Amino acid sequence: MSAFEAVIGLEVHVQLKTKSKLFCACPTAYGLPPNSATCPVCLGLPGALPTLNAETVRMAIRLGRALEARIQPRSTFYRKQYFYGDLPKGYQITQGPVAIVEEGTLRLPGDAAVRGASGPIACGIERAHLEEDAGKSNHDLHDGATLVDLNRAGVALLEIVGKPDLRSPLEAMEYLKSLHRLVTFLGICDGNMEEGSFRCDANVSLRKVGTEPFGTRVEIKNLNSFNNVRRALEFEILRQGRLLAAGDALTPETRGWDADKGETRIQRSKEGAHDYRFFPEPDLPTLVIEPAELKGALPELPEARAQRFMASHGLSEFEATTLLQSRPFAEYFEALATASGHAKAACNWMLGEVSRHLNDHGLGIGALPVAPEVLGALVRLVEDRVLNLTTAKDTVFPALLKGERDPAAFVAAQGLGQVSDRGAIEDLVRGILAANPDAVAQFRGGRANLRGFLVGQAMKAGGGKLDARLVNDVLDAELAKA
Amino acid sequence: MAWATPNSMREGLAAGDLSAEGLVQAGLARIQRLDGRLEAVLSTDAPRSLEQARIADARLAGGERGPVLGLPVVLKDNLHWKGTPCTSGSRILAGYRAPYDATVVARLLQAGAVPLAKANMDEFAMGSSGEFSAFGPARNPWDTARVPGGSSSGSAVSVAAGYAPFALGSDTGGSVRLPASFCNLTALRPTYGVLSRYGVTAMASSLDQVGPIARTAEDVAALLGVMAGADPLDATSVDLPRQEALWPLRAATLKGLRVGLPREYFGEGLEAGVREAIEGALQRFKDAGAELVEVDLPHTRYAIDAYYLVCTSEVSSNLSRFDGLRYGLSERVEGQTLAELMALTRNAGFGAEAKRRILLGTFCLSKGHYDAFYLKALKVRTLIRQDFLKAFEQVDVLATPVSPTVAFPLGAKLDDPLAMHLADVYAVGAPLAGLPALAFPAGFSAGLPVGMQLMGPALSDVRLLELVQAFQERTDYHLRTPEL
Numbered sequence: 001m002s003a004f005e006a007v008i009g010l011e012v013h014v015q016l017k018t019k020s021k022l023f024c025a026c027p028t029a030y031g032l033p034p035n036s037a038t039c040p041v042c043l044g045l046p047g048a049l050p051t052l053n054a055e056t057v058r059m060a061i062r063l064g065r066a067l068e069a070r071i072q073p074r075s076t077f078y079r080k081q082y083f084y085g086d087l088p089k090g091y092q093i094t095q096g097p098v099a100i101v102e103e104g105t106l107r108l109p110g111d112a113a114v115r116g117a118s119g120p121i122a123c124g125i126e127r128a129h130l131e132e133d134a135g136k137s138n139h140d141l142h143d144g145a146t147l148v149d150l151n152r153a154g155v156a157l158l159e160i161v162g163k164p165d166l167r168s169p170l171e172a173m174e175y176l177k178s179l180h181r182l183v184t185f186l187g188i189c190d191g192n193m194e195e196g197s198f199r200c201d202a203n204v205s206l207r208k209v210g211t212e213p214f215g216t217r218v219e220i221k222n223l224n225s226f227n228n229v230r231r232a233l234e235f236e237i238l239r240q241g242r243l244l245a246a247g248d249a250l251t252p253e254t255r256g257w258d259a260d261k262g263e264t265r266i267q268r269s270k271e272g273a274h275d276y277r278f279f280p281e282p283d284l285p286t287l288v289i290e291p292a293e294l295k296g297a298l299p300e301l302p303e304a305r306a307q308r309f310m311a312s313h314g315l316s317e318f319e320a321t322t323l324l325q326s327r328p329f330a331e332y333f334e335a336l337a338t339a340s341g342h343a344k345a346a347c348n349w350m351l352g353e354v355s356r357h358l359n360d361h362g363l364g365i366g367a368l369p370v371a372p373e374v375l376g377a378l379v380r381l382v383e384d385r386v387l388n389l390t391t392a393k394d395t396v397f398p399a400l401l402k403g404e405r406d407p408a409a410f411v412a413a414q415g416l417g418q419v420s421d422r423g424a425i426e427d428l429v430r431g432i433l434a435a436n437p438d439a440v441a442q443f444r445g446g447r448a449n450l451r452g453f454l455v456g457q458a459m460k461a462g463g464g465k466l467d468a469r470l471v472n473d474v475l476d477a478e479l480a481k482a
Numbered sequence: 483m484a485w486a487t488p489n490s491m492r493e494g495l496a497a498g499d500l501s502a503e504g505l506v507q508a509g510l511a512r513i514q515r516l517d518g519r520l521e522a523v524l525s526t527d528a529p530r531s532l533e534q535a536r537i538a539d540a541r542l543a544g545g546e547r548g549p550v551l552g553l554p555v556v557l558k559d560n561l562h563w564k565g566t567p568c569t570s571g572s573r574i575l576a577g578y579r580a581p582y583d584a585t586v587v588a589r590l591l592q593a594g595a596v597p598l599a600k601a602n603m604d605e606f607a608m609g610s611s612g613e614f615s616a617f618g619p620a621r622n623p624w625d626t627a628r629v630p631g632g633s634s635s636g637s638a639v640s641v642a643a644g645y646a647p648f649a650l651g652s653d654t655g656g657s658v659r660l661p662a663s664f665c666n667l668t669a670l671r672p673t674y675g676v677l678s679r680y681g682v683t684a685m686a687s688s689l690d691q692v693g694p695i696a697r698t699a700e701d702v703a704a705l706l707g708v709m710a711g712a713d714p715l716d717a718t719s720v721d722l723p724r725q726e727a728l729w730p731l732r733a734a735t736l737k738g739l740r741v742g743l744p745r746e747y748f749g750e751g752l753e754a755g756v757r758e759a760i761e762g763a764l765q766r767f768k769d770a771g772a773e774l775v776e777v778d779l780p781h782t783r784y785a786i787d788a789y790y791l792v793c794t795s796e797v798s799s800n801l802s803r804f805d806g807l808r809y810g811l812s813e814r815v816e817g818q819t820l821a822e823l824m825a826l827t828r829n830a831g832f833g834a835e836a837k838r839r840i841l842l843g844t845f846c847l848s849k850g851h852y853d854a855f856y857l858k859a860l861k862v863r864t865l866i867r868q869d870f871l872k873a874f875e876q877v878d879v880l881a882t883p884v885s886p887t888v889a890f891p892l893g894a895k896l897d898d899p900l901a902m903h904l905a906d907v908y909a910v911g912a913p914l915a916g917l918p919a920l921a922f923p924a925g926f927s928a929g930l931p932v933g934m935q936l937m938g939p940a941l942s943d944v945r946l947l948e949l950v951q952a953f954q955e956r957t958d959y960h961l962r963t964p965e966l
Contacts, residue, residue: 040581040582044803044808045581045582045808046560046570046575046683047560047568047682047683047684049679049717050717051714051715079799081799081802083805083821083824085820088808089802090799090802091802275849277798277844277847282686282718283718284717284718285717
């Protein structure tokens with residue numbers, strides 16, 4: 001097996017987050033009644049003509065700039081022709097030999113584990129082009145019939161074709177994650193993989209290590225999660241490796257990934273491939289991009305934002321990267337940092353209680369029922385030592401999840417505020433020391449771990465509301481006295 | 483009433499002597515009386531037409547006046563008028579009703595014109611005689627044994643037979659000019675993009691243009707004026723300079739006009755009678771002070787080939803949507819596959835010429851043939867455009883016959899598709915180059931009308947109309963009507 005090396009390139013279809021479709025004004029919302037978001041243009045009625053949605057062009061340019069790609073000043077739409085039930089015109093409008101975005105680079109995070117010791121890697125982007133989606137054929141809803149829903153027909157896609165620069169399933173997954181993060185941070189895609197907003201096909205071949213020419217390429221379709229991409233590629237690399245090791249020849253083919261069975265299966269051989277009869281779309285003029293359209297600020301990209309988090313909030317690289325798992329998550333963090341005035345503490349909450357709650361319930365940050373301002377008020381109570389952290393986590397945060405909006409009022413009403421009166425704590429600590437003469441004696445005899453016991457006794461006696469730092473201070477002072 | 487001019491109709495409407503409703507009723511009655519013989523009309527919708535007429539009458543009563551307000555217009559059946567049948571002359575769309583208005587139709591309605599009928603046509607506008615209609619050929623009112631010319635056959639016949647003063651056709655490779663020439667009418671193929679294609683069933687998208695048809699340049703200008711201009715629904719549409727000069731149209735001076743005569747359009751194959759009539763008309767231009775200059779358009783001999791390659795390629799693509807799934811004819815049989823449904827529907831729904839062009843076009847665009855055919859044709863198209871640009875450095879306009887022959891007998895070329903295609907030899911240059919071309923009555927040959935066309939630089943549409951207006955002030959060919 002080790003004699004072979006995998007060569008992987010991914011093609012990703014990104015559904016652009018526009019209000020209307022690529023060539024008509026129909027809405028793009030998901031989950032509308034079948035065939036309700038349609039008009040003469042996306043139904044392919046006689047006489048209807050496409051007109052380009054300018055917002056999609058701006059989004060493609062944004063991606064191209066973020067990928068440091070060439071934005072072609074002139075590109076052309078083409079017709080890709082085939083007959084199918086969910087393709088109303090009998091052709092798909094896509095782009096031709098020249099795409100709006102060409103020759104870019106996607107940088108993957110500098111995780112040495114990804115490619116041995118060689119450090120951060122970059123994957124070339126061959127092109128990204130605009131095209132319309134087809135409708136949806138549903139073969140399972142009705143016995144003996146296929147039902148077609150054309151709501152998706154004409155929705156804008158950006159097909160991003162990566163170069164075959166990836167060498168392992170893990171790298172492929174990292175590429176996909178980085179691209180996903182990029183398009184969501186750029187605000188051009190909602191990133192929802194279950195609803196098909198971010199779809200991936202993978203091309204994979206094997207070659208002998210140290211040789212240049214690529215082997216026979218197999219395309220795997222419909223990889224709808226990061227894990228599926230990795231698993232499908234792992235399976236496929238094993239399958240191909242076994243065949244090659246046995247001296248069998250591979251055939252160029254398209255295979256589908258069956259996540260339940262954990263295997264790829266042949267869909268069609270490339271030899272019987274379609275002749276799509278591409279030709280320039282006469283209904284649309286050449287797409288011309290003026291230099292002025294390439295100016296203007298880009299949204300802050302994930303990499304830059306991570307650097308900023310580290311520099312100005314004093315976060316570690318791990319913390320910063322974890323906060324950037326998605327744009328909404330990072331934005332929640334920033335709002336929380338501002339509201340609380342304590343970035344480091346905000347980070348701890350995001351990676352601690354907040355993530356735990358979301359993971360336990362399988363939710364995204366958008367589903368967290370606590371506004372950053374409310375959680376920020378709680379964080380501030382802790383940082384201002386009005387409330388101790390344990391009470392904040394165990395009692396107040398769950399109340400916020402249930403709809404409580406004013407942490408300070410809640411703490412006051414429930415009498416949860418922490419005791420920070422040094423005099424009162426001194427009295428209490430002295431009482432504890434007096435009640436535990438053995439423990440005090442053993443501590444002084446060298447059993448340092450008994451200090452924790454004494455702190456615990458004091459906290460317990462204070463009903464969990466004492467300022468823990470103050471308790472520690474006082475205890476140390478009292479123990480040092482005698 | 484049948485031969486009343488739009489000017490006299492406007493006067494009658496303004497004075498209250500006529501009503502839009504009355505004009506519709508008169509038009510429908512004439513259709514009733516004559517169309518059994520002429521077969522120019524595929525459908526009428528009297529209630530809808532009368533409703534539009536009453537709206538126009540109310541506007542007239544309120545003192546509003548306009549170039550087409552209250553006047554009937556016949557629409558080619560590939561133009562969508564919401565709620566009415568729109569077959570494009572094909573069995574595959576029999577029973578299909580337009581679910582929306584074409585932009586040109588919407589603009590006509592806005593201006594108060596009253597659609598009177600949907601006109602017969604070659605299937606999907608593919609034909610030069612009108613005989614490729616799935617619903618039978620229209621007849622030439624000048625001689626009902628002859629073709630009226632196509633593909634806008636019914637539109638031209640409707641004006642020539644006095645059903646209505648105005649009609650709209652569409653022109654891909656001569657489809658308004660040829661029938662205008664055969665039926666003694668004036669018809670404009672505008673500069674590509676001047677009239678929106680939204681709501682026009684596509685034949686060959688890079689060549690299709692809607693074309694107004696009437697008796698005179700002045701009347702064509704009235705129609706063009708209310709429809710022209712960029713349309714947000716058609717990305718290839720453009721604004722027409724000097725659009726405001728279309729109404730009322732003023733004649734241009736012919737003095738000093740340099741008229742180019744392309745040698746390639748006066749060569750072999752041009753019928754003697756047609757040549758004589760054209761020369762007579764050219765003499766009129768000369769008499770009025772124009773200068774006649776011979777010019778060359780050297781790539782003309784490749785024009786027909788390039789035209790049919792581009793046209794059939796686009797046809798094969800544009801007609802893909804007729805698959806029996808969503809609208810129109812559907813040959814459903816229990817248990818069939820999707821491919822069977824599509825094949826059965828398309829086989830039953832398309833006529834011979836449609837199938838011929840789909841097959842040719844599919845072949846042209848296929849892997850391995852694309853470069854040799856489609857791409858080559860695009861290159862020739864560029865050369866032809868350059869020929870015209872060069873000619874317009876020397877002359878203001880080009881004058882040619884519209885067709886090498888007068889209207890030919892029904893059936894004469896039906897079995898010879900190539901001969902039928904050659905009828906377009908003078909017509910396809912302007913569409914390939916995207917230029918405006920105006921056909922107008924230029925005389926007669928053995929009692930049959932002969933048409934001439936003026937071609938000009940891009941967006942010179944208004945100027946062409948002004949020049950022909952000047953010609954028509956000096957001639958009376960356009961005033962002659964057939965005996966019916």
